[in-house]
Amino acid sequence: MGKLSLSGLAFWMLCSAAHAQEAPADFATQVPLAISGNGPWYRLALPLAVQLNARQADLGDVRVFNAAGEPQAYALSRQSSQHTESRTVTDVKWFPLYAADTREAVPGVVMKATTDGTLLEIRPSSTNGQQVLRGWVLDASAIKAPLQQLTLDWSQEQDGFQRFSIEASDDLQHWQAWGDGQVARLSFADERVEQHDVSLPGQSARYLRLVWLGQAAPQLTSAKLVSATRSRLPLPLVWSPPVAGARLKAGEYSWPLPAGLGIERVRIELKQPNTLAPVTLSGRRDDKQAWQPLSNGLLYRLSQNGQDVVQDELQLPGLAVTELKLHVDERGGGLGVDAPTLRFAVRATQLVFLARGEPPFTLALGNASVKAANLPLSTLIPDYTAERLQTLGQATVEGEMVVTSPTVAQAGPNWKKLGLWAVLLLGVAALGAMAYSLLRKPPVAR
Structure with a gap:
């Protein structure tokens, strides 16, 4: 029994040395955190600038410490996209909006709908003078799912850019701004370039009002709405700082990127006016x-x-790449001799930690040798649901990042780890001595 106990003791000491408790000084970057709301769980949207200081592409080196330097239990949520249950394209009816001129912000109209919300008629509130077509109202009353995309087509005689405001309503009386939309049909170097799709914010509405900005509206020939029922909302996109590129040859540019990030969108700087x-x-x-x-x-x-x-933006499929290359058709004049700067966007990474001990808490990362320590969300929060996640307290990055060299790279001995290894070696030596003593002991006569 003594021999077995000594072996177990040595094994325990070996594990203790291999999993020595980490400290903030073991990581190159420390970021102060502020917490608010109800604990003990807090969620933190990791800024991209902070993530880029990680030494491991999967963020296996991220940690949270309390004021005493004790590590906190945590989980990572790196949702790449929304979970879509169904996606539907619906042709919708459109009704014209007329006004006295193109300077009127919103045409005054009278609208009629049936009891179930189907739009019947839209007419000008005043018929004095010549009326100008200013926009369209789309009837989406038959669509119950959130609206994701608008697709328009218009008469061939009206080329160029079409810019309009987008508003939504459920009662034709109160309208909520959904931003601006832009479609285009251009002739370019014996080719036609067409843009028909406009992204919508993923909310439900019975009616959409499109009002053209400073110009008459074109005659629509088609209007479609894409709706989707989604199981949960996505984390927002976060944008990188500008990335400098290099010109490979005429019409080709490249940019180096951090590894392991699923890029969903890029924004390319267009310095010169009238660039196509x-x-x-x-x-x-x-x-x-x-x-x-x-x-x-x-x-x-x-x-x-x-x-x-x-x-200036392009949509990407969310693949992890370390380098991008842009090929430009220079018949439009190109983008110049110098490579433009580029920004890329990825889905935010959310960190959830269980606060133990006293604040202030510190986010630490930047150590290529440590092993990942994150737990599944369902383990960290025993009764976890996606809805509950939104009710947790919030943590935010405050102050500036402190970037240092990890302790393992600093000059001088690490007394904590040296002491652990000394204890381990002494235990192994004691085990060897015990085994040697047992081997030298003469066998017992029977």
Whole structure:
């Protein structure tokens, strides 16, 4: 029994040395946290600038410590996209909005609908003078799911950019702004470039009102709404600081990116007014991999009615790449000799921790050698549900990041770890001595 106990003791000491408690000084970056709301669980949306200081692509080196330097139990949520249960494209009816001129912000109209909400008629509140077509009202009363996208088509005679405001209503009386939309049909180098889709905020509404900005509206030939029932809302997109690129050759530019981030959108700087550039964006994980097409589209910055009309973003499929390459069709004039700067967007990473001990709490990361310590959310929060997650207390980054060299890279001995290894070696030596003593002991006569 004594031999077995000594072996178990040595094994325990070995495990203790291998899993010595980490301290904030073991990590290159420390960020102060402020907490609010009801604990003991707190959720923190990790800023992208903080994530880029991690030494492990999967954020296995992130930790939270209390005021005494004790590590806290935590979980990571790295949701890449919404979970879609169903997606439907619906053709909807449209009704014209007329006004006396294009300077009137919102046309005065009288609207009629049936008891079930189906739109019957829209007419001007005043018929004095010539009426100008200012926009359209779309009847979405038959759609019960949140609206994700609007797709428009219009008469071939009206080319160019079409910019309009988007408002939503359930009663035709009270309207909520949903931002601006922009579609386009352009002739370019014997080709036609068309943009018909406009993103919507993913909310439900019975009616949409589109009012053209400073110009008459075109005659619509088609209006479709894409709706989707989703099991949960996505985490928001977070944008990177500007990334400098390099010009590979005429019409080609590249940008290096951090590894392990699923990029969903990029924004390319368009410095010069009246820029028009059909582009193709490719990516790869390393320089040994072939380039893979990720997106294509039309980038532009054009002056229209005294304002800049800008489309500088491209949608990506969320793949993790370490380098991007942009090919530009230079028949539109290109993007210049110097590579433009680029920003990329990824879904926010949310960290949830169980507060133990006294604040202030510190977020630490930046250690390539530590092992991941995060738990599943269902383990961290025993009765976890997606709805409950939104009710947890909140933690936010405050102050500035403190970036240092981890203790393991600093000069001088790490007395804590040296002491643990000394205890381990002494235990192993004692075990060896015991085994040697047992081997030298003469066998007992029977």
